[in-house]
Amino acid sequence: MPLRVRPRERLLPQVLGPELIAPCGMNCGLCMAYVRDKTGCLGCRAGDEGKSRSCLACTIRNCKTLRWSESGFCVDCARFPCPRLKRLDVRYRTKYRMSMLENLQTIQATGIESFVASEQERWACPDCGGLQCVHVPACVYCGHVWP
Numbered sequence: 148m149p150l151r152v153r154p155r156e157r158l159l160p161q162v163l164g165p166e167l168i169a170p171c172g173m174n175c176g177l178c179m180a181y182v183r184d185k186t187g188c189l190g191c192r193a194g195d196e197g198k199s200r201s202c203l204a205c206t207i208r209n210c211k212t213l214r215w216s217e218s219g220f221c222v223d224c225a226r227f228p229c230p231r232l233k234r235l236d237v238r239y240r241t242k243y244r245m246s247m248l249e250n251l252q253t254i255q256a257t258g259i260e261s262f263v264a265s266e267q268e269r270w271a272c273p274d275c276g277g278l279q280c281v282h283v284p285a286c287v288y289c290g291h292v293w294p
C-alpha cells in the first residue's frame with residue numbers, strides 16, 4: 148500500500164503530551180500536518196507557523212468563550228457540545244477513527260495525563276511501534292493496514 152504521507156522523522160507515541168491535545172479534543176500529534184515533513188506544525192496550542200488555512204480559520208480555535216475555560220478544553224463550556232464541535236466530531240467519527248466528544252469526556256473524567264497515556268497506547272502501530280497518523284489508513288512507517 149503506497150504511503151500518502153512522507154513523515155519528517157520516525158515518531159514514537161512518547162512524543163504525545165498534553166500540549167498536543169487541542170481544546171476540541173483533537174490529538175494534534177496524530178495529525179498529518181504534525182507527522183509529515185513539509186509543514187512543521189506543532190499543534191493547535193503552538194504558534195501559527197506551519198498551520199493549514201483551515202486550522203488558522205478554525206472557529207473552535209478562535210472561539211472567544213474558550214478563553215474563559217478553566218481547563219482549556221471545550222468540555223467546560225456552557226454550550227458544550229456546540230454545533231460546530233458536533234460537526235467536527237461527526238466528521239472524525241465517520242472518516243477517521245476517533246471522536247472529539249469521546250476524547251473530551253475522557254479528559255474530563257480521568258484527567259489529561261491519563262488520557263495522554265491511553266492515547267500513547269492506542270496509537271502505537273502493533274507492528275513497528277511507530278506513532279500513527281489519524282488521517283492515513285495505514286502505518287506511515289511500515290505500511291501496516293488498520294483492520
Ligand SMILES: [Zn+2]
Nearest residue numbers: 272275286289
Ligand atoms: Zn508500523
